[in-house]
Amino acid sequence: MGKKMDTSAIGGCNPEAAICTRAVTRDFQAGQQTITVLHGIDLDVKAGELTFLVGESGSGKTTLISIMCGILWPTQGEVKVFGTDIYDLSDDELVEFRLNNIGFIFQQYNLIPSIDAASNAAVPLIAQGMERHEAREKAVAMLEKLNIGDQADKLPNQLSGGQQQRVAIARALVHEPRLVVCDEPTAALDAASGRRVMDLLREVAVAEDRACIIVTHDNRIFDMADRILVLEDGKVTHDGDHMPEDH
Amino acid sequence: MIWIAIRMLTGDPQKFFGLVFGIAFSTLLITQQLTIFVNLLERGASGVYNVSSADVWVMDPVSRTTDVAYAMPSTALDKVRGVPGVEWAVPHIRAQASVRTKDGDLEGVAVIGVDDATLIGLPKNMVEGSIDVLSQPDSVIIDDVGTTRMFPGQSPIGERLELNDQRAVIRGIADAVPSFTSTVVLYTKYSQALNYVPGTRNRLSFVLVGAENPAEAKALSEKIEEETGLKAQTREEFARDGVQFIIDNTGIPLNFGITVALGFIVGVAIVGLTFSLFIRDNIKQFGALKAIGVTNGKIRRMVAAQAGLVGLIGYGLGVLGTVGFIQAFSSNPTFKGFYIPWQIPLISAAAVTIILALTGWLALRSVLKTEPASVFR
Ligand SMILES: Nc1ncnc2c1ncn2[C@@H]1O[C@H](COP(=O)(O)OP(=O)(O)OP(=O)(O)O)[C@@H](O)[C@H]1O
Ligand SMILES: [Mg+2]
Numbered sequence: 300m301g302k303k304m305d306t307s308a309i310g311g312c313n314p315e316a317a318i319c320t321r322a323v324t325r326d327f328q329a330g331q332q333t334i335t336v337l338h339g340i341d342l343d344v345k346a347g348e349l350t351f352l353v354g355e356s357g358s359g360k361t362t363l364i365s366i367m368c369g370i371l372w373p374t375q376g377e378v379k380v381f382g383t384d385i386y387d388l389s390d391d392e393l394v395e396f397r398l399n400n401i402g403f404i405f406q407q408y409n410l411i412p413s414i415d416a417a418s419n420a421a422v423p424l425i426a427q428g429m430e431r432h433e434a435r436e437k438a439v440a441m442l443e444k445l446n447i448g449d450q451a452d453k454l455p456n457q458l459s460g461g462q463q464q465r466v467a468i469a470r471a472l473v474h475e476p477r478l479v480v481c482d483e484p485t486a487a488l489d490a491a492s493g494r495r496v497m498d499l500l501r502e503v504a505v506a507e508d509r510a511c512i513i514v515t516h517d518n519r520i521f522d523m524a525d526r527i528l529v530l531e532d533g534k535v536t537h538d539g540d541h542m543p544e545d546h
Numbered sequence: 547m548i549w550i551a552i553r554m555l556t557g558d559p560q561k562f563f564g565l566v567f568g569i570a571f572s573t574l575l576i577t578q579q580l581t582i583f584v585n586l587l588e589r590g591a592s593g594v595y596n597v598s599s600a601d602v603w604v605m606d607p608v609s610r611t612t613d614v615a616y617a618m619p620s621t622a623l624d625k626v627r628g629v630p631g632v633e634w635a636v637p638h639i640r641a642q643a644s645v646r647t648k649d650g651d652l653e654g655v656a657v658i659g660v661d662d663a664t665l666i667g668l669p670k671n672m673v674e675g676s677i678d679v680l681s682q683p684d685s686v687i688i689d690d691v692g693t694t695r696m697f698p699g700q701s702p703i704g705e706r707l708e709l710n711d712q713r714a715v716i717r718g719i720a721d722a723v724p725s726f727t728s729t730v731v732l733y734t735k736y737s738q739a740l741n742y743v744p745g746t747r748n749r750l751s752f753v754l755v756g757a758e759n760p761a762e763a764k765a766l767s768e769k770i771e772e773e774t775g776l777k778a779q780t781r782e783e784f785a786r787d788g789v790q791f792i793i794d795n796t797g798i799p800l801n802f803g804i805t806v807a808l809g810f811i812v813g814v815a816i817v818g819l820t821f822s823l824f825i826r827d828n829i830k831q832f833g834a835l836k837a838i839g840v841t842n843g844k845i846r847r848m849v850a851a852q853a854g855l856v857g858l859i860g861y862g863l864g865v866l867g868t869v870g871f872i873q874a875f876s877s878n879p880t881f882k883g884f885y886i887p888w889q890i891p892l893i894s895a896a897a898v899t900i901i902l903a904l905t906g907w908l909a910l911r912s913v914l915k916t917e918p919a920s921v922f923r
Binding site for chain 1: 547549550553554556557558828830831833834835836837838839840841842843844917918919921922923
């Protein structure tokens with residue numbers, strides 16, 4: 300894990316930016332070969348917008364979002380999240396930073412099967428050290444906001460896939476993180492359900508002081524973005540509020 | 547987070563019970579086998595324990611245990627009595643004999659002849675009858691193990707035996723610690739025993755000694771050795787000799803050692819496998835927790851809590867099982883007087899701790915190695 304690189308030659312970050320990446324590269328070792336997946340990504344992501352990260356399979360979307368949310372070290376470059384140079388933190392500080400600032404919506408939800416929906420949604424609060432009943436109360440309130448308050452006492456396997464996803468969304472938002480990241484939220488859903496989830500995310504996840512980044516290659520929902528970043532072979536090739544014509 | 551860890555574990559009953567079973571099984575095997583081992587070894591000292599009033603045992607220098615003794619001339623008694631510090635000294639005879647029951651069965655027995663006047667050498671308590679019955683002619687007292695062996699389900703009182711061609715009548719039952727081989731023991735007066743045991747001279751097996759100052763039995767035994775040329779052992783020394791004799795002359799330590807080792811190995815195997823499966827099943831959840839913001843330190847504590855819970859329940863069940871076993875078999879003469887020495891639960895607790903630390907550490911390694919970034923894959 301190569302940590303901090305020399306970035307003195309790179310332009311500084313806009314202090315307003317929620318997320319700022321400068322000259323971020325990432326290599327993976329495939330046997331003897333080194334493949335470079337990201338080639339010098341410079342990005343500013345604003346709070347208050349729904350930002351889409353789109354691109355073909357293998358273009359490096361997941362790699363980039365992982366780096367932006369502090370779970371994957373860049374090979375080179377600098378990543379600031381709300382002004383904090385996150386890869387300059389110690390391991391435990393970074394974990395703590397994620398716990399307090401980032402909400403994750405995983406594609407496979409990764410709910411804990413043996414605790415009910417409310418407890419699952421309360422996990423970040425419990426991890427922060429909040430007393431369990433208080434954490435559950437907040438989680439139930441979040442589930443209610445997501446219209447599944449009546450499912451709070453059910454175990455994940457008693458819920459439909461869509462309901463499980465809402466529990467996962469509740470878990471990502473319950474501790475009011477300043478950055479929410481979401482990998483392929485609609486990949487497994489039909490068009491209508493996909494749009495409903497996106498409506499929901501827009502309603503609950505987008506806030507003035509919160510950045511929300513969604514990785515997707517689902518062209519059925521491209522129109523719902525405030526901003527679209529296109530990644531091709533590890534480079535950002537488009538940045539705007541629409542998809543470019545040739546996609 | 548500890549609560550979540552516990553729920554993760556108990557929410558998977560199959561693995562949870564598998565883990566608890568593994569620990570309980572190991573605990574039971576280790577505790578129970580060690581208990582039987584220690585109690586059996588102590589049977590080597592039963593002859594000493596049954597004569598609680600003797601502070602020092604005096605014997606021929608070649609004698610080793612209560613059952614492996616070479617007879618001395620009867621003059622030994624007077625020599626011992628002459629040693630200063632000896633409060634009393636009485637003769638004690640122990641010999642093998644064969645009895646024929648009235649049904650015609652042949653049984654090897656131990657005949658123990660105790661001092662005619664004081665009856666020192668008898669077990670402290672009687673199950674039935676009084677020690678005074680020995681004053682009647684041809685009387686013997688049988689021990690309780692002998693009763694269950696020779697007269698299962700019936701009273702031996704009044705039964706006539708042919709003891710090395712001499713007549714003997716059972717008139718009492720003694721409450722005795724069984725010997726290692728659970729041999730039937732017949733107690734009688736010294737003078738009577740001389741009739742039962744063949745030979746004419748040198749039939750005195752031991753001289754039992756009471757010390758004027760029991761706290762200085764060791765010094766007294768040394769003095770007796772010095773002055774008589776005989777071998778003198780304190781109660782504790784002679785008990786230890788009996789135990790050591792069994793250790794040296796039987797395969798018991800090896801056999802029990804193997805079983806205990808198997809208990810440990812099987813525990814490691816069951817618990818290790820189940821623990822790894824459990825972790826593997828939950829690796830995605832652990833990965834998610836790590837991404838969300840649970841430090842490796844907290845993950846360690848979670849797995850430790852899971853191991854601790856399994857350990858507590860499994861260990862408790864295993865020890866309870868051993869207690870239950872001992873209780874259930876307490877009426878069986880083979881297990882008479884069995885108890886669990888306090889060290890044994892500690893040993894099995896240490897074994898359980900090692901099993902869980904080892905398997906928990908192995909299982910934990912894969913969690914700690916999991917990259918949080920894997921959650922997006
Ligand atoms: N841990 C890894 N080790 C080796 N190579 C990796 C690793 N993670 C990603 N890669 C490689 O990096 C490239 C980009 O992967 P990434 O997952 O970021 O793509 P993606 O845009 O998210 O694709 P998809 O739409 O299929 O999810 C791929 O070629 C992939 O094989
Ligand atoms: Mg991807």
